Amino acid sequence: MTPRFAPGVRLQHDQARDRWIVMAPERMFIPDEIALEVLRLIDGERDEIAIVETLAEKFAAPAPVIAADVRTMLDDLINRGAIVK
Amino acid sequence: MTPAAPLALLAELTHRCPLRCPYCSNPMALARAAAEMTTEEWARIFREAAALGCLQVHLSGGEPTARRDIVEITAAARTAGLYTNLITAGVLLDAGLVERLKAAGLDHVQLSVQDAQEGGAERIGGMKGAHARKAMAARLVRAAGLPLTLNAVVHRQNLQNLPELIALALEWNAARIEVAHVQYYGWALENRDALLPTREQLDTATAIVKAARAEHLGRLVIDYVVPDYHASRPKPCMGGWGQRFLAIAPGGEVLPCHAAQSITGMVFANARDQPLAAIWADDPAFQVFRGTGWMPAPCRGCEHAERDWGGCRCQAFALTGDAAATDPACALSPHHHLLAEALAEAGSESFLYREFSARR
Numbered sequence: 036m037t038p039r040f041a042p043g044v045r046l047q048h049d050q051a052r053d054r055w056i057v058m059a060p061e062r063m064f065i066p067d068e069i070a071l072e073v074l075r076l077i078d079g080e081r082d083e084i085a086i087v088e089t090l091a092e093k094f095a096a097p098a099p100v101i102a103a104d105v106r107t108m109l110d111d112l113i114n115r116g117a118i119v120k
Numbered sequence: 121m122t123p124a125a126p127l128a129l130l131a132e133l134t135h136r137c138p139l140r141c142p143y144c145s146n147p148m149a150l151a152r153a154a155a156e157m158t159t160e161e162w163a164r165i166f167r168e169a170a171a172l173g174c175l176q177v178h179l180s181g182g183e184p185t186a187r188r189d190i191v192e193i194t195a196a197a198r199t200a201g202l203y204t205n206l207i208t209a210g211v212l213l214d215a216g217l218v219e220r221l222k223a224a225g226l227d228h229v230q231l232s233v234q235d236a237q238e239g240g241a242e243r244i245g246g247m248k249g250a251h252a253r254k255a256m257a258a259r260l261v262r263a264a265g266l267p268l269t270l271n272a273v274v275h276r277q278n279l280q281n282l283p284e285l286i287a288l289a290l291e292w293n294a295a296r297i298e299v300a301h302v303q304y305y306g307w308a309l310e311n312r313d314a315l316l317p318t319r320e321q322l323d324t325a326t327a328i329v330k331a332a333r334a335e336h337l338g339r340l341v342i343d344y345v346v347p348d349y350h351a352s353r354p355k356p357c358m359g360g361w362g363q364r365f366l367a368i369a370p371g372g373e374v375l376p377c378h379a380a381q382s383i384t385g386m387v388f389a390n391a392r393d394q395p396l397a398a399i400w401a402d403d404p405a406f407q408v409f410r411g412t413g414w415m416p417a418p419c420r421g422c423e424h425a426e427r428d429w430g431g432c433r434c435q436a437f438a439l440t441g442d443a444a445a446t447d448p449a450c451a452l453s454p455h456h457h458l459l460a461e462a463l464a465e466a467g468s469e470s471f472l473y474r475e476f477s478a479r480r
Contacts, residue, residue, distance in 0.1 A: 041295060043228040043267030047203075051125050051173030058203045060228040060267050060296060063127070063175060116295055116341040 036120040038086075038109055039079035044117045046074050059117050073108055077118070083109065122401055123362060123410060125173025129202070130180055130367035130378055131162065133193065135476075137183040139209050140246030141234065142471035143273060143308035143315060146182060147369075147381040150476050155371040159189040161392060163196035165368060168396040170200040174366075178230075180207040182370070191220045198225030205230060207271070210257030211250050218260040229261045230269045230298070236284030244278065246473045258292035269296040274325065275315040276466065282325050286332050289340060297340060299329055301347035305379045305434045313468035322350050349459045353424065354431025354447035361409035361433055366400060374399045376406050379434040383443045409433050414444060418452040 040046070044059045046066075055071050057064040066074055072093075076086045087105050091098040112118040135150040157165075166177060177197045184190055185208055197204045206221065207230045231254060235241035238251040245251075261268050270289040274282060282299065289297035301322075302308045302315050317325070329344045336342070348355055358365045358377050367378040372392040380386060389399045400406060408414060412425050419430040430436075431447020439448045440455050448455040 041267065042265060043295075047175070049173075049175060051171075056175065058175065058227075060269055061176070061178070061205055061230065061298075063203075113338050 037079065037082040038077050038112075038118045038120060040077060041116055041119045046077075057117055059115075064115070064117065069104065070108055073105055123406075124364075126169075126366050126400060127174065127364045128176045128178065129166075129169045129174045130178045130365070131165075131193075131197075132180050132182065132367060132369050132378065133162070133184045133187050133190070134182040134370050136186040137181055137209065137474075138186070138211055138247055139183070139234075139250060140473040140475065141244065141273070141307075142246075142311040142473055143275065143302045144474040145303075145306065145308075145378055146474070147379075148306055148310070149381075150182075150474075151370040152476070156187075157370065157372050157392065159192050159196070161372065162193050163200070165391050165396060166197045166200035166202055168391075169366075170202055172397050172400060175203060176205060177202040178205045178207050183209050183212060185212040185217065191217070191224050194221055194226050195224035198227075203227050208232070208257070209245075209250070209254070211247065211253040213253075213257040213260055215260050215263075218257075218264045218266070222264045222266055226266060228267050228269065230271050231258055231261070231292075231294075232271045232273070233285065233288065234273070235278045236281040236288050240278055240281065244471075246471075255292065258294070262293045267296075268292065268294040269298060270294045271298045271300060273300050273302055274317075275302045276317045276321065277314065277469070279317055279321045279325050282328050283332075286328070286336075286340070286342070290336070295341065296343065298343040298345065299325070300343075300345040301325075303345075303347070303379075303432075303435075304349070305382045305438050307472070307474050309438055310472050312462060313466045314471055316349060316463055316466035317347060318463075318466075319350055322347065348431075348435075348447075348449035349463055351449050352451040354428050354435075354449035356428045357432035357435075357447075360411075360429040362400070362406035363410065363429075366396075366406075374403065374405075376409070377434060380405070382434050383437045386443070409444070416444060416446065418450075419446050422452070 047058050049056045087102045091101045135146050204226050205228045210231045234245040241251040272285045304312050333342050362376045367375040372390040373388040374391050388405050389403045415430055419425050431449055433443045436445045436447050437443035439458050446453040448458050
């Protein structure tokens with residue numbers, strides 16, 4: 036699947052607090068470092084496999100481990116309405 | 121000590137509204153059009169709010185689209201860097217206005233609905249023809265590619281239609297529905313006998329929400345705001361007074377909570393003549409209930425003090441006459457019995473509708 040941000044959802048820099056934040060309709064999520072790495076790769080073009088490959092290379096980690104983490108994170112964001120397939 | 125910056129601003133652009141909902145969150149004494157701030161004043165406030173650390177602005181009212189400059193106001197909020205959310209009754213929206221709002225950078229629309237069917241919705245909202253216009257507004261918003269949340273305020277006289285309200289959110293292609301039980305200050309407090317749900321209604325509603333969340337997972341997010349008259353712990357109102365949120369009334373009064381003007385005797389600074397950052401940091405109206413230092417027993421030293429912040433100041437004032445009292449929604453409050461008494465008395469059907477000159 037190719038994840039993309041749901042309408043009205045975007046990753047934004049919070050300048051006052053120097054952190055990244057997911058802005059969503061009447062809500063905001065503060066991503067942890069790992070989630071942020073994934074969110075930054077979501078552009079509506081890259082599919083899940085490409086995201087996993089990019090992160091596996093960047094962190095020199097086995098792809099299956101990264102894949103499981105990415106899957107869990109995407110499922111959570113889909114259930115919260117922040118990401119759509 | 122400098123308080124942490126606020127996250128969100130509620131901008132009450134006007135108190136004018138074509139609807140007359142008997143639980144309106146506006147104060148009993150409504151601001152007239154002549155008292156409203158200008159486009160330029162709001163634009164400056166948005167820049168100040170963003171610089172202060174606000175991330176999101178809720179453009180609300182009254183009906184925010186009753187202002188002729190709503191597009192300019194939206195653009196000013198977005199230019200300031202704020203995530204812009206329009207909280208609307210939808211009855212004044214047309215295709216041209218929705219397109220102009222979208223072009224101005226609007227991020228999201230929250231559309232209110234008073235009931236699932238026309239008859240009930242229009243009796244509660246007090247406006248003929250409103251329901252069909254809302255259905256049209258939902259279509260226009262989605263056609264423009266804007267995300268939509270349905271805001272369903274629920275109470276004794278429409279809770280039986282909760283499944284249909286959730287179905288309406290799906291039918292109108294909303295990604296989210298907020299099922300919000302009425303909170304009782306101002307107009308809603310005046311209408312409490314007609315609005316308070318029974319315990320059975322509340323439990324049924326909670327079960328329906330739970331089942332619908334599972335059924336529509338990944339398709340519809342359901343937010344649920346519970347009524348605290350049946351609770352034994354108070355809500356952490358506003359995430360703590362003066363901690364995360366500020367509201368600005370049509371005339372520029374800066375409020376720690378949109379209902380704060382219901383606390384008689386409180387004086388609020390005005391964003392027209394003082395910088396927002398100074399008001400947030402130092403204004404006595406923000407300082408008075410910030411943190412835990414103001415708390416009386418049984419809040420003082422309570423293990424829940426930094427979880428619920430003593431509950432709601434407006435509700436404490438409305439029910440006990442003392443804004444510094446523990447919220448009676450807490451079972452530890454000496455006034456907790458007032459809630460059970462109100463529940464026992466409820467059952468009226470008639471409403472006092474919101475008006476600029478309502479007779480009490």
